[in-house]
Amino acid sequence: xxxxxxxxxxxxxxxxxxxxxxxxxxxxxxxxxxxxxxxxxxxxxxxxxxxxxxxxxxxxxxxxxxxxxxxxxxxxxxxxxxxxxxxxxxxxxxxxxxxxxxxxxxxxxxxxxxxxxxxxxxxxxxxxxxxxxxxxxxxxxxxxxxxxxxxxxxxxxxxxxxxxxxxxxxxxxxxxxxxxxxxxxxxxxxxxxxxxxxxxxxxxxxxxxxxxxxxxxxxxxxxxxxxxxxxxxxxxxxxxxxxxxxxxxxxxxxxxxxxxxxxxxxxxxxxxxxxxxxxxxxxxxxxxxxxxxxxxxxxxxxxxxxxxxxxxx
Amino acid sequence: xxxxxxxxxxxxxxxxxxxxxxxxxxxxxxxxxxxxxxxxxxxxxxxxxxxxxxxxxxxxxxxxxxxxxxxxxxxxxxxxxxxxxxxxxxxxxxxxxxxxxxxxxxxxxxxxxxxxxxxxxxxxxxxxxxxxxxxxxxxxxxxxxxxxxxxxxxxxxxxxxxxxxxxxxxxxxxxxxxxxxxxxxxxxxxxxxxxxxxxxxxxxxxxxxxxxxxxxxxxxxxxxxxxxxxxxxxxxxxxxxxxxxxxxxxxxxxxxxxxxxxxxxxxxxxxxxxxxxxxxxxxxxxxxxxxxxxxxxxxxxxxxxxxxxxxxxxxxxxxxxxxxxxxxxxxxxxxxxxxxxxxxxxxxxxxxxxxxxxxxxxxxxxxxxxxxxxxxxxxxxxxxxxxxxxxxxxxxxxxxxxxxxxxxxxxxxxxxxxxxxxxxxxxxxxxxxxxxxxxxxxxxxxxxxxxxxxxxxxxxxxxxxxxxxxxxxx
Numbered sequence: 001x002x003x004x005x006x007x008x009x010x011x012x013x014x015x016x017x018x019x020x021x022x023x024x025x026x027x028x029x030x031x032x033x034x035x036x037x038x039x040x041x042x043x044x045x046x047x048x049x050x051x052x053x054x055x056x057x058x059x060x061x062x063x064x065x066x067x068x069x070x071x072x073x074x075x076x077x078x079x080x081x082x083x084x085x086x087x088x089x090x091x092x093x094x095x096x097x098x099x100x101x102x103x104x105x106x107x108x109x110x111x112x113x114x115x116x117x118x119x120x121x122x123x124x125x126x127x128x129x130x131x132x133x134x135x136x137x138x139x140x141x142x143x144x145x146x147x148x149x150x151x152x153x154x155x156x157x158x159x160x161x162x163x164x165x166x167x168x169x170x171x172x173x174x175x176x177x178x179x180x181x182x183x184x185x186x187x188x189x190x191x192x193x194x195x196x197x198x199x200x201x202x203x204x205x206x207x208x209x210x211x212x213x214x215x216x217x218x219x220x221x222x223x224x225x226x227x228x229x230x231x232x233x234x235x236x237x238x239x240x241x242x243x244x245x246x247x248x249x250x251x252x253x254x255x256x257x258x259x260x261x262x263x264x265x266x267x268x269x270x271x272x273x274x275x276x277x278x279x280x281x282x283x284x285x286x287x288x289x290x291x292x293x294x295x296x297x298x299x300x301x302x303x304x305x306x307x308x309x310x311x312x313x
Numbered sequence: 314x315x316x317x318x319x320x321x322x323x324x325x326x327x328x329x330x331x332x333x334x335x336x337x338x339x340x341x342x343x344x345x346x347x348x349x350x351x352x353x354x355x356x357x358x359x360x361x362x363x364x365x366x367x368x369x370x371x372x373x374x375x376x377x378x379x380x381x382x383x384x385x386x387x388x389x390x391x392x393x394x395x396x397x398x399x400x401x402x403x404x405x406x407x408x409x410x411x412x413x414x415x416x417x418x419x420x421x422x423x424x425x426x427x428x429x430x431x432x433x434x435x436x437x438x439x440x441x442x443x444x445x446x447x448x449x450x451x452x453x454x455x456x457x458x459x460x461x462x463x464x465x466x467x468x469x470x471x472x473x474x475x476x477x478x479x480x481x482x483x484x485x486x487x488x489x490x491x492x493x494x495x496x497x498x499x500x501x502x503x504x505x506x507x508x509x510x511x512x513x514x515x516x517x518x519x520x521x522x523x524x525x526x527x528x529x530x531x532x533x534x535x536x537x538x539x540x541x542x543x544x545x546x547x548x549x550x551x552x553x554x555x556x557x558x559x560x561x562x563x564x565x566x567x568x569x570x571x572x573x574x575x576x577x578x579x580x581x582x583x584x585x586x587x588x589x590x591x592x593x594x595x596x597x598x599x600x601x602x603x604x605x606x607x608x609x610x611x612x613x614x615x616x617x618x619x620x621x622x623x624x625x626x627x628x629x630x631x632x633x634x635x636x637x638x639x640x641x642x643x644x645x646x647x648x649x650x651x652x653x654x655x656x657x658x659x660x661x662x663x664x665x666x667x668x669x670x671x672x673x674x675x676x677x678x679x680x681x682x683x684x685x686x687x688x689x690x691x692x693x694x695x696x697x698x699x700x701x702x703x704x705x706x707x708x709x710x711x712x713x714x715x716x717x718x719x720x721x722x723x724x725x726x727x728x729x730x731x732x733x734x735x736x737x738x739x740x741x742x743x744x745x746x747x748x749x750x751x752x753x754x755x756x757x758x759x760x761x762x763x764x765x766x767x768x769x770x771x772x773x774x775x776x777x778x779x780x781x782x783x784x785x786x787x
Contacts, residue, residue: 003574098548309576
């Protein structure tokens with residue numbers, strides 16, 4: 001496969017994953033705003049920090065409001081991580097790798113682009129927001145589904161998966177990091193309804209509320225939430241799960257040889273670190289410090305993959 | 314009964330359904346126009362979803378446009394096609410022989426059949442190709458011959474496309490769309506298939522691999538990139554052939570081979586189907602500012618390390634000035650009379666012809682020798698007085714730059730318009746593959762249709778559309 005093609009696949013799937021994650025974050029922000037237990041504007045600040053687009057927002061705006069934040073995250077062309085920018089970038093990459101993906105995958109990405117472009121021509125009113133978010137998730141699911149159902153399990157698929165899981169791990173780590181303080185043991189005793197909303201918002205923003213309830217019933221507090229999202233290998237958005245998938249896919253790519261040895265070394269270290277730790281040890285180390293370290297490792301892995309598989313030169 | 318001066322391929326000149334269209338018409342007549350209109354819209358959605366669009370240069374991504382598709386097929390009988398094919402094959406053989414001759418001993422110039430200046434003062438002539446023995450002896454691996462029809466079985470060649478003819482993806486997708494929308498039509502009519510084209514293309518290209526290539530040669534398609542107007546087609550063909558789609562920056566000359574950067578290092582390419590013009594192919598040998606090509610590829614090519622399809626320098630055979638010599642070229646190399654007619658052409662470089670053209674501008678079509686896309690031409694009968702006066706000045710200033718042809722009475726095929734079936738002018742571009750194994754012509758081709766009433770300009774950049782083209786089994 002061409003290095004350029006591997007690059008295109010990796011980023012196409014990163015951007016699709018990002019579009020979905022951003023939509024989910026907007027949904028969470030909106031839900032918290034509706035509970036009116038909090039200063040909503042602060043909430044939008046932290047939502048944008050989770051989506052890693054706060055700096056750009058502050059550079060472009062003088063004030064923070066729900067409308068401005070939602071528009072920045074959904075539609076802004078100046079925000080490279082907005083849903084519109086992400087879907088554009090995903091489609092542009094899909095065009096670039098048109099020969100590597102199946103017709104079904106291309107059509108799914110193209111139809112995501114066409115229908116979201118139409119739906120996001122104008123500012124989205126509060127009333128229309130839920131259906132827009134549903135539309136984004138629907139299209140992301142479609143792309144994921146046809147990828148799963150129509151693509152050969154070869155190196156093309158491996159690069160697609162690497163992009164997906166790197167982005168997802170990055171997203172989960174970011175969400176946890178923005179909210180890490182509500183999960184700290186010192187906050188545990190508080191137990192106010194505000195905390196419950198905060199915890200719930202974390203679970204919602206990674207679509208883990210259902211899974212968590214299934215596992216812990218009505219119980220389960222911040223320690224369990226942190227454990228679930230960081231170390232639980234059954235939870236498809238946890239750091240441990242994503243790290244495992246990165247290992248698997250790099251392993252398939254190497255196919256017993258030494259291709260991508262540098263990337264594998266880094267990913268193995270990440271996974272082993274996650275598997276050998278308990279959540280208590282992570283708290284002891286410092287949750288924020290741990291997440292920052294993980295984010296750094298993830299970006300080093302991304303760079304190493306680029307290099308190992310000759311994405312650029 | 315009145316005889317129409319314009320020949321309609323469905324209705325003839327006397328409003329009697331012609332035989333190849335009978336079956337189709339019986340079906341059409343039974344159909345609810347509302348359903349057909351809905352189908353027409355469905356076709357557009359299908360095209361947009363599959364991304365069969367062309368980019369308009371210098372515009373944003375919003376400017377990916379559809380070429381309008383008309384659901385009424387253009388139908389050619391098997392016997393008409395067989396006759397046409399023989400003419401096309403003869404012409405394509407002659408073009409390849411001509412190119413070999415021009416870039417070797419130039420017998421045709423020595424025999425005085427073409428003035429030397431026609432070649433040496435022509436921008437399409439590539440002196441770097443002199444004496445190069447191209448792999449398999451093939452210069453034009455893919456040719457598109459533009460034909461117009463004036464009466465039953467009367468076809469004229471309007472233009473040869475021997476560089477990088479485009480549009481074949483529309484031939485394939487138009488058929489695919491018709492098959493999806495009206496499967497019943499294909500059980501009622503025995504239409505020859507076009508869907509084998511990508512496989513034929515791959516085989517044909519592989520058969521032209523250089524001698525040093527392995528048994529299963531590596532083929533790749535070279536595109537200028539995703540902003541090129543025909544990018545969709547480049548990706549489509551690479552995908553359908555199952556080969557890599559590369560850009561200049563993916564390629565590099567290593568150890569005397571052109572190689573592509575893969576995730577496992579550089580891999581040599583045997584056959585490069587390039588959709589990049591000669592000038593941009595190699596900054597070391599042609600245009601030094603080109604970012605699209607591969608530095609040094611021409612040196613590899615001359616040393617027999619890669620096949621470039623089509624070969625550089627083929628433009629010398631499809632130039633509008635050379636066109637007027639095609640009857641001589643066919644006779645010179647095949648020893649036969651041309652089976653396909655040329656449109657009579659006046660070369661304005663010749664004083665007598667220029668005088669005639671200037672006296673008869675109102676009745677003639679005048680074209681720039683190097684123009685394409687339907688730009689820079691004068692269509693006398695429909696032009697305003699001012700247009701004609703302007704063109705007269707241009708002609709006098711640079712006569713060599715122009716040729717003139719009579720306005721042929723081009724055939725029409727109906728389109729499905731709001732008012733029902735309405736005749737519109739069409740042309741036809743069949744696609745021809747050339748390899749040492751032989752010449753293969755896909756039965757059908759791209760029918761372009763001028764959607765404006767009375768218009769003769771079928772180019773997509775100027776409001777033309779396309780139709781599915783059927784060749785019936787005998």
